[in-house]
Amino acid sequence: MVQTPQQRRANEAFAKKQEVKRGKPEPVIQKKVPQKSPISKFWLFALIFVVCGGLIAELLRINSGYF
Template structure:
């Protein structure tokens, strides 16, 4: 039995629809949600300053003592 023109158009639409579905792949991935930190950037900077600032100030106190020890040992070697 031959197809009628109406059946042929319906079959072509269905074929296009199925071809489009095959071309899209599986499920469409959802865009990633940007999760924000509960701690603001300002507080993180302040915390880093408190932690690293203490280390930096301690190093500023240690370096002159080390330098003076090196210079005194060098002077003893020269004498």
């Protein structure tokens, strides 16, 4: 059935009232928080230093002939 203009206005007014009661949609309310890394920068650099330093030390040991 086709809505009359009066019925359409009434439906729009009702929808506006219901939207105010419900509030804002969830995505609008939630602000995106930048995701933090699970490991701090200090520990990340320490891990890289240990791994790369060990690799370089092993390469120097192998190339220089010390066993």
